[in-house]
Amino acid sequence: MSAHAANTRYLIRIQLEQVVRPPIWRELVVPANISLSWLHEVIQESMGWTDSHLHQYEQGRIYYIPSDYEDPLPGARDEAKVALSEVLKKEKDWFRYSYDFGDGWDHRITLKEILKHDEGDCLRCVKAKGGDVLEDCGGPHGLMEMRKIKLAIESGAVSADWEAYENYKLEELDFENADLKFINRELGDIYSEAAERGGLHPVAAEETHGGGPFIDSDEDYDLEDEDDGFEEFMSALAGGKIDLDDDDSDEFFDEDEAESETFPEPYKELPKGDLLEFSKTLKLAETVHAVEPWKQLWDRDIFAVEDPETKELDIVSVLGRGQEVYSIHVHRAPTALAFWRSAFSAATALDPESVLKMSSMVEVEFLNKAGMDAPDLKLYKYTRQQTPPRGRHRWIRFRSYRPRCFPWFSEAEDMAVLRRGMRLALRYVELMQQSKHPESFLLSHLVPGTMPKSLKVFRLAAGAEPEGNEGWQLEDVSVDWERCHAEQAVYQPNEFECARLAKMPQQEDSWEVGTLCMPTGVMTASGPVMPVLAMACSIGTGNVPPKPQFTADVDISEAQTLWECLVANIDAHGYCPTEIRVVTHEAYEMLSPFAKLAGVRLAQFEEFAMLGQLFEMLAMMPGPDEM
Template sequence: MILEFKITLRDVGVPVWRVIKIDSEETFSTLHKVIQAAFGWTNSHLHQFFVEKSDGRDVNYVQIAQQIPDGVMDFQSESEMLIEDDIKLSDWFKKVNDTTIYIYDFGDDWSHEIVLTGKPAPVKGQPLPYCTAAKNNAPEEDSRGEVMMGEVNLKNDNPKRLIQDINDALLDTESYLENLEGMNFVDDPGVVYDPWEEVLLAAKEFHKLKPWEFMEDDQIFAIADPVLDEYYFCSVLGKAGEVFGLAIYPNREGYAILKEIQRGRVPDFDFLLKQRSILLSFEDRTDLAKEDYEFIKSYDVTFRGKKAWPVFTSYKPGYVPWIPDEYEADVLLEVVEEAIGLCKEFKNGKTLPDFFAENKVLARIPGVEDEVISLDNYQREDKVFQLEVSELDLRRAKKLMDNFIPATIEFVVTQIDMPLQENIGDRPAFPYLAIAVDYNQGMVFFQDVLPGGSDNGLLQNQLLKMLQLTEGIPEKLLVDEKTFEIMEPLIKELGLNVEIPNELPHVAEIVNDIGMLYQ
């Protein structure tokens, strides 16, 4: 049986985690080695496991160690101490959400939360242990002080490459631990990685094939990513003679967008706020923006002809359409190269299932035989919002609960079509507007603007700020569905009387006026 864990390094300032598949018959000793490899540790310090939940029940005083220290085997000790070489993962990880804490280096106290997230079926050709997802770099050894001072940058903008590095290390954890000293997953600063020349060459070959002459835009196929264990859904554009190219819709977010397109959704601002796709399109030379032309000319790849010059556009929820980043360039290269081969086969008679009618797709898995997969259970996971305000702010709000305000208030936190760029060169984002209006008087008494990409804690705090301003709890709060989703944990905590009407007339008018002013 395969176990899938999400292993999260706690208290380092940014999310740092890995999703790892491992055989259930492996021992905790092997899991220790896997964590060392996956997070780039050097096995230079002591470690220990602390079981918190097993078989769906809370567990107390169970420790799993490399060896039992002298003096621990005391009959009066409350803790059960086990040896990691003797304990299989299946002994303690039985149900989803079973949890164990792994502590490495009792000086720096690097705490890793290990949560069982599933028991997936084996994947042909996929070794174990195997990393399917990862976020950000782990800190270096003996750097707790620098991390606490905020002096360490752990951001990693190329998760695909990070995952590949982790899997390279996981191929032989024993060898990795023996040779790890002085190594980490951060790229050599002296090496500049640039995939764009290869991307341009692939785009040129794709244009030469002209697949829009024999393919419709509703003939969807997928390119599988065996590293991320996900799919890129592809649509060839150009049969209608308007936009020529390839639209790439990544993963579950892209699948959801395709389904909205199927239902005839007319693209609007709200659609833009949640669209996730990467577009390769071909334009006339005279229609290229100056920066696009200069970008192409900076590489030794030539283009000429009508609708032959490539333009690359990234669509990311909440952000302005922008130039793809390095990670997206890697995606473009992989997908376009595989799409060329599949389109050639389609031209020679290969058939595709009806994506929209059958909810199936032909998936090309690099190095493996193509397969038709059902998408009946391939849905975008609904985002679950948690309560993310501080205890202090929450206590302050609860002090207002005895002060009843006889008023109905429209309250919304929404992104507005007024893109802002925090720093030169940054991708502009659509900011959030938090606004509260007295429903009966139509008077705005609270408003604030937050940067695009603000976390849920900042957004939830806008409701607390509004309540502090009113110095009490309103009789009724009118919100839209998006605001309710974000604020629901806080609404329940405070016991607010909330309704979601069909429209919020005062807020709608104000947001519309802001949009007109910007235009």
């Protein structure tokens, strides 16, 4: 039988090299056409690794690596696009899988037998030898040394090396026996996940997954400051007319807004009460993971929670059905409904920049250990929370979003709202399962661009305690989506400053004045933010170089930044133009009183003639690391 025939299966042995006392290996039945990326998942679960380090495959001089490697080897192939049958073609063929290049765990993968398609399961561990393996224990030598020490202690011998390994709790480890039942349960989860994502076979091209308005919170953002390389770019763009080093110009970055090379550890030295808040939320999150509400709900199957004090609505969304991001989001009032108005009305998923500009929410996310940042791991230590057992998507981290901010570590004050959202998400699934009309709980069936006429809203009964579930009653509430807009107070320029500028001489000239929310983040004391750049550009005389105004302070609105930019340009050039052009209603409304006072024409256009091209180029500008 050809190894490439449909439904062909392989019996393979995966054995740890250099580990001989005892040997550690697994024999598995896998599809011959399983991709090497899915085989990586199978290896991790069957051997007991936590996917916390880098890996690669090697056969001769050919390497197979993940597609997201930052520094791939020349000529290496994408493991997601390669089938196992392309590498192992006949019995006794073998290749190597390396994991954790520091400790050096090398696995020899050998094709033992090519099976017929009707012989048992298609993804199953049939035999196993050797039990627990351990991350970061010093590699094969360290593992065997730990086994030796454990045997010595069990025999009553005193080992001088015991202290070096006491944190590993040797008495709880079983180096001899593999838990075949547990391994096959984990392999079953992999098979189910792969089936929902299209199968275990290789992908022919990059696959995308839509269905929601969210971005991946693990997406990499360049948080370097924009100063590096920015002056040369701007000067070239303006034909050399812009000099950001000019002593008379404002600094592009204020000293206190520039990126700090380090930031305080977010969870270090928290008060006992704050640690208790995180601890309670971690424990509840474990319950949520066990229930897996994403098996019942898509991310658009939202419900609302009425705040008992403010009577405003938070929105809860459950992610995970798409098998990419597993989390619960609690969108905070007063912007929650405005966000979801945009999400439902959009024909496709919102772009990442729009999400970041609008999002005001707190989330709990379930990840593999490799996706956790150092502070997330330390939170387990600080709260004395037991680390998760091995398995997929079991590590927990918290993130908070604010408008114009990148996701950042949550604060203790966010935890009560997040716990309420998690508890009611479980209650929502329970009520849906008990209902005679469970479809009424779902909104994901709506055609993109269609708004739901009502939302299911949890309201707290009078006298009931918010910490429990019993006092929350679920009601259908109609929503007037036309009134669900993010409230933005119009910035009011200083009257004295308006009067001063109105007295400036006027020159026949037209200025375009606008702002750009930069997609590349800047680190501040409260986390990474999307800075605002404002510019005034002459389209009349053409001899007025733009004087940019920049802020990374999220408390300073785009309208205020625009006004400050206009003031700086009028002062720098000594005159006020006879016409000012803007493209947003907010800018027009803010500048109207000044324009009337100064006798300046104020016009609102759909797009800028010159500044729009400049902003478009700036928005595509790479970060310093890409220059």
